[in-house]
Amino acid sequence: MxxxxxxxxxxxxxxxxxxxxxxxxxxxxxxxxxxxxxxxxxxxxxxxxxxxxxxxxxxxxxxxxxxxxxxxxxxxxxxxxxxxxxxxxxxxxxxxxxxxxxxxxxxxxxxxxxxxxxxxxxxxxxxxxxxxxxxxxxxxxxxxxxxxxxxxxxxxxxxxxxxxxxxxxxxxxxxxxxxxxxxxxxxxxxxxxxxxxxxxxxxxxxxxxxxxxxxxxxxxxxxxxxxxxxxxxxxxTYDELVATRRAHAARLTSSLEGIEGLELPRQLEGREHVWHQYTVLLPVGVDRDQVVAALAERGVGSGIYYPKLVHDYDTYRSRADVIPSSTPVAEDVVRRCLSLPVHQHLSDDDVDAVARAMREVLAA
Structure with a gap:
């Protein structure tokens, strides 16, 4: 895995x-x-x-x-x-x-x-x-x-x-x-x-x-x-660690570009991204749990960071000091986000395997 x-x-x-x-x-x-x-x-x-x-x-x-x-x-x-x-x-x-x-x-x-x-x-x-x-x-x-x-x-x-x-x-x-x-x-x-x-x-x-x-x-x-x-x-060695994560992120992006509906993370202009996570937004309508399970079957781990908005748990709903508001973008992102391996201990072959598995799962 x-x-x-x-x-x-x-x-x-x-x-x-x-x-x-x-x-x-x-x-x-x-x-x-x-x-x-x-x-x-x-x-x-x-x-x-x-x-x-x-x-x-x-x-x-x-x-x-x-x-x-x-x-x-x-x-x-x-x-x-x-x-x-x-x-x-x-x-x-x-x-x-x-x-x-x-x-x-x-x-x-x-x-x-x-x-x-x-x-x-x-x-x-x-x-x-x-x-x-x-x-x-x-x-x-x-x-x-x-x-x-x-x-x-x-x-x-x-x-x-x-x-x-x-x-x-x-x-x-x-x-x-x-x-x-x-x-x-x-x-x-x-x-x-x-x-x-x-x-x-x-x-x-x-x-x-x-x-x-x-x-x-x-x-x-x-x-x-x-x-x-x-x-x-x-x-x-932190500079080298970040450089490796950036290279892995670039390799993932190059391999995953063009998949219909899949939104890939980008380093925005004026920013320096350190790639703690490589988080995509799955195409609308795709069952995320099925994607996670299918990736695991292919030997690829993934993470959902985060599965709910922080105030969307029973323990916070009745609190007067927690005041939700309309947040449509966050509500969409929390349903579609999925993080893929990008850490420094991956090899190029590992990164290619992650991208290949993702392509196979979304094409199925």
Whole structure:
């Protein structure tokens, strides 16, 4: 089976982890600081604050901006559930705007229609490794005096008009096991604001500025040096990893072009896509479950990211702090999206096999 994702860590990671184990410094320490420095440089920002997972990165960022009960946040309904859960954890209310099918990101015109007097924050999600169209969202934020948090969980190193994602507002990233960069579990927050970075460091460390000097009611959101040791060697070769994913994406696109009704992902002008996922939109009327099963029969794994809009689950439907709206593009995309293997551990023969299986299934 050609898997939709694959995690293979080499001897460089093993050696780095052993160094930490032998050092006796396995909690947050110098390797976390090194990770923060190097990740800030990757994204082109002044500060990066490592935390224990991508969801707490979102929660901490929202809390640090002092968004909470009585405030509203506008985000996309087409995202992983962590985006919604992190907002609700802070006590804020969530409104949803529609997306653009070409990049799966928030549509600024739909966002503006959702802005109310209570709106404090815009929360776009850079899905699958490509940036949202940030220029109109930044303009909206300036016009209405709003803050921006960029959910960049899947977009390490992605760029928009030459700038790293996570540099237009406050950026949050995930190092979950299947991400382009992984610590197993982990996250990081990016900002150019020194005061905000200081607040985030205090929040992640039980509210302590120094040992037993509590200045905020905080949390234990710390990352460990063991986790940092896993990801630091990956940063050494990240450019090569992304180049491989881009080559695989280009090979898939070349092989799948021309299939009637199949919409292929593209790197849009002014963007630098890092291809966390290669997500197509199936032809209208095609049974997605049958496609998934038929691909599996041919030895090809696939993924549905995501099968429902985040508010379309029973547990959220009756909540007063979750306010759905008309999002026809998102409603269409969620029915037709399907991700195909594009990861760096594929061979050219694997990529060709994925494309061949897809052609066979859609021709059947």
């Amino acid at each position: 050609i898997p939709i994702s694959s995690v293979k860590l080499g001897p460089d990671v093993e050696n780095k982890v052993l160094e930490v184990l032998r050092s006796g410094m396995i909690a947050q320490g110098p390797l976390v600081a090194e990770l923060e420095h190097r990740f800030a440089r990757l994204q082109g920002v002044r500060h990066a604050v490592a935390v224990n997972n991508g969801t707490t990165a979102l929660s901490a960022a929202i809390e640090a901006l002092e968004v909470g009960p009585g405030d509203e946040v506008i985000t996309t309904p087409f995202t992983f559930i962590a985006t919604l859960n992190a907002i609700l954890e802070t006590g804020a209310t969530v409104r949803f705007a529609d997306i653009r099918a070409e990049d799966f990101g928030l549509d600024a015109s739909s966002v503006e229609a959702q802005i109310t007097d209570a709106t404090r924050l815009l929360l776009p999600v850079h899905l699958y490794g490509q940036s949202v169209d940030m220029t109109p969202l930044v303009a909206l934020a300036e016009k209405h005096d709003l803050r921006i948090i960029e959910d960049s969980a899947q977009a390490h190193g992605a760029r928009y008009e030459g700038r790293g994602v996570g540099s237009f507002g406050v950026g949050t990233f995930s190092f979950y096991g299947t991400k382009n960069l992984t610590t197993g579990e982990g996250g990081i927050i990016t900002t150019d604001d020194a005061d905000l970075a200081d607040r985030l460091r205090i929040l992640r460390n039980q509210g302590m500025r120094a040992r037993y000097e509590y200045v905020l009611a905080g949390h234990n959101y710390r990352l460990t040096d063991l986790q940092a040791a896993v990801v630091l060697p990956q940063l050494d």
